[in-house]
Amino acid sequence: MPDRPDQPDRTDRPRRPLSVVVAGGGTAGHIEPALALADAVRRLRPDARVTALGTARGLETTLVPKRGYPLELVPPVPLPRKPSKDLAALPWRIVRSVRRTRQVLREVDANVVVGFGGYVALPAYLAARLPGTRMPVVVHEANATAGIANKVGARHAAAVAAAVPGSGLDGPVIGIPLRRAITGLDREALRAKARAHFGLDPDAPTLLVFGGSQGARSLNEAVAGAAGALARAGIGVLHAHGPKNSVEVEAVRGAPPYVAVPYLERMDLAYAAADLTICRSGAMTVAEVSAVGLPAIYVPLPHGNGEQRLNALPVVEHGGGLLVEDAELTPEKVAELVVPLLTSGERLSAMSVGARRTGHADADETLARMVLDAAEGDR
Template sequence: MKIVVSGGGTGGHIYPALALIREIKKQQKDCTFLYIGTQQGLESKLVPRENIPFKSIHITGFKRKLSFENIKTIVRFLKGVQESKKILKEFGADVVIGTGGYVCGPVVYAAAKLGIPTIIHEQNSVPGLTNKFLSKYVDKIAVCFEEAKNYFPKQKTILTGNPRASEVLNQDGEKGLRSVGLDPHRATVLIVGGSRGARPINEAVLKVMSELGEKPYQVLYVTGDVHYEKVSEEIRLIGNPANVVIKPFVHNMPEVLAGVDLTVARAGATTLAELTALGIPSILIPSPYVTNNHQEKNARALVSHGAAEILLEKDLSGKSLVSMIDSILLDNEKLHSMKTAAKKQGIQDAADRLFHLIKQLTKKN
């Protein structure tokens, strides 16, 4: 089977695609893959590292306001469709999967027009413009949140979950905590603002560093590479408590996640898929700077099931953050209840579900 995958722009679109490819390779070794992205996107760096054949097309996203740039984008889209048709024909694609980002637009649309089976995968609770557009043309729509079903044609839409979730399972949490200098037998909270970090979260944590040092739990505080030097300067002035480990980035995050009891994080779809797969309660601080405010909607979907608590950035302070951490981590009954609720929201076999969908579509053809 020849499978084309397209997704780009952010890790939230790319990591699920790579996780799906890895899982399919395990299950069916005779599958061949081609990844179509943009040369400017993160996918142009991440995909070749996985030894997956990569081709690029030139495309840009639509502006939400009327502008002359959107006319150029339409022209690029039409050119991208023609480029994509040529690539798909040369590769002999049996199925095309779009995991999000504007690059999927011309690729998946071209496949639909060629009569190739198509699937889009929506990671968020609220879909972006590209997937809304493609939903009219594709054969199947895979979603990660029940709430996302409301935006798509009912007969096409299936809850599959996020393939990235399966990659955090079966990890050695004790080994993960030891690798970052933490005690695996002590209650642990992970505070992380994403791969690049988040300045408002860092500022809040720094204000209560001394207070965190007096807590019975331990803290892994991941600043993000961009902010690490500035945070380190502040720590030199105020001191680094023995129970707080500060890192710029954690390369073995799936292994570390498996050992933590509570996570403070943004509310990106991939993060939530990992947390729910492992049944980790969370305090979610949604980024207010994302399209359609989808992170807050992602967070509220988990909050409504009792799996997380939300702390809006406008309400974030050191005091409010520590208070919320204490209210969960120091209350065994609440912690257990949130763990159970988080686990119920997790879909651990997402990659299997998607592969089953692929096989169903290709059999029909």
């Protein structure tokens, strides 16, 4: 049957540019996956516009503009776990933040909201459900146990993905979206350049120590206390102690350098320089360390809900790392574990293979395709 002349052909109408809003502010563990996802969306759809939601007090005020994405600020909605004044003020905070978030979604003509948990995810999920701004939501859970915001968002989400099994959310396990500088890292090819960059011995087995962006006092004290034993074993150390901490280590003549720095701007080079790492086991740390195939001694935070231990377990079960409780990490324990590992190339190689087995180098594009599918359904 021929088309009626009074009915215009809708396929000739220009389509509005694809607009994606990512909600992952607060900590690097929320922001970095959001930015990796943004990069992947841009690779797959160069015409797409990606806007980040954040708060004025989060790391996103620095990280997002540095990566070239517009940042829209909304009032944070921290979710208190115990009765308090903050809990009493929660309804008003949610209303205020949802109002502002809804305004942003309208201004950028959003097609889809992608949430990664944290202070800005809950208002983003709620704003996306309101009449007049209703649009699909995609939820990514990075941790071994889903947070409250993501549990709320997942109820009406178009798609849900998780980093590891058992998070409590239904959806495929895809890993955590990571920067291509990490997933494409060739540690062996960069090793000489990386060690020269940090002033490390070019040939000595090397230990990398870091406790997140702020450092970790128990890691600092244990590894610094083992410095003499490591030096005598011919082991070099690259130690990021945190900007508010310091590490004092006596140099041992003839031994590889012990290089202590407040912060590591080039984590890719730090991973390339190392043969083994001692670190916390936050979701992003575990994802990056396993993706690059770096053997690890994971020391979970001693407080919280045990989430960090759960993050590291899949890697440990595949032979890519060891778990040590924070209270057990002494200088003696460091020497007892590190010296045999770094003097056994065969075991390190096996651990590297085990670590890579749990990594997900393509999580960014997997999630990006889920997001684009959800967005196209809104157009």
